[in-house]
Amino acid sequence: MENVECASMENLNFLSPPNFQPLLQNYTNSQHLTQIHAKIIRSNLSTNPILASQLLHLHSSFGNLNCASSIFHRIQSPSTFSWNLIIRAHTINSSSSKSLILYNLMICAGVPPDKFTFPFVIKACAASSAVEKGKEVHASVIKSGFYCKDLFVKNTLLDMYLKCGSLECARKVFDEIPVKNVVSWTTMVSGLVGFRELDCARKLFDQMPVRNVVSWTAMINGYVSNGRPQEAFELFSQMQVEGVKPNEFTLVSLLRACTELGSLILWWWKGRGKRKEGGKRRGRVVRGGWDVWLTAGSYGGGGRMEERERKEVGKKRKKIKIMLFK
Known part of the structure; x- marks a missing residue:
């Protein structure tokens, strides 16, 4: 692999897809990924389906939607997998409207969606409050046969209807989930x-x-x-x-x-209930190495809450002290 990384500029054209795959698997940051991508382009391998899919996925993970879209549009006859990657990229990077446009283009191109397509399209509908589009996708899920056998898709539909304010449709989906x-x-x-x-x-x-x-x-x-x-x-x-x-x-x-x-009822919780100190109750909750201390009582004052946070580096602890004033 070191030989590949140290390859001279003159020899880049002789690098094949297998040579680049280890580089893509061991990139360290977005800048490193961009450098590898540039080498792939100079090697005339940017349309290689395997490398294109890897680049599309990696650029998406960094939120580089322009790069991801550029890669996708260079793929000849993209497969369902490639469509899924670009739809997913826009959904997880808060570009839900574009996700729905891409889904429409996918259907128009005659590429069949699969069980990995639908969840991200449904999430895009939820983020866009596009309940009518969501119902259309719901119908496609049923037609494709995934509705009966994929619980994840059903849960995503349930969440979409609730976020879009359609409680009746949500109840229907919930009632139709057998297990x-x-x-x-x-x-x-x-x-x-x-x-x-x-x-x-x-x-x-x-x-x-x-x-x-x-x-x-x-x-x-x-x-x-x-x-x-x-x-x-x-x-x-x-x-x-x-x-x-x-x-x-x-x-x-x-x-x-x-x-x-109007007052603080706090607990000292570490599996041992409550304790009281100095006329005030104190609480401590321990979870996964994080401590949360809560302190309060009845004080004269202007009805405000002050919060101070301190993180102890090395111990992976965070203490929060909160004083409530009445």
Whole structure:
């Protein structure tokens, strides 16, 4: 491989696709990738389908959509795989409208989409709030046969309808999933919370066979966002009983609940419940090497919250001290 990297400019034309593949697999940054790409162009290998696909994927990962698009348009008769790469590139880099245009071009070119095409097109519909286009893609998914056998596609459709504000369509998709996983349940619970249907969301939440921290946090946040902080804390207590560790998003929701209640109810949580110090309650949550300290009480003042953050390099710890003033 060192011989390839040190090849002189005169010998570049003799480099073949197999010589460049190790370079593409071991690039170090975007600038390095650009240099390798330039060598490939000078070697008249930019239209090689294998190298083009690798370059398309790598430029997409850096958000270089212009380079990715340029590579794609040089491919003669791009395959479904190549179309998937360019559609994915625009979807993950916040260019959802372009993703939908590319999908239309793909269909017009007679290239059949596969189960990897649909999720990124559906996500593009969600990001663009293009619910009618989403319904059209939904019909194509059914026609192609992937709707019945691909849970990931169904979950993506469910999320799309909820984000586009079509609760009725979302309910229909949810009901049509014969064996739901935790993503299916959590997506629907979060969607109902977003529509302020808390009681329906809680009923569904209680039916979940398996709940993870995302599920719990979605429901807790729903209570907080809809002015029901006490129920948020009650649900958090149940979460602790079931041994589910909170994450930073859970904590943020609970802090908001504290402000709703007008005082801070904090915990010292490390699997051992609460403790009280000096008339105030202190809390510490430990998760994955990250410590979060919470401190509060009833103080005179102007109703403000101050936050200080300190990261201890080397220990991979982050401490957050929060003072609530009333």
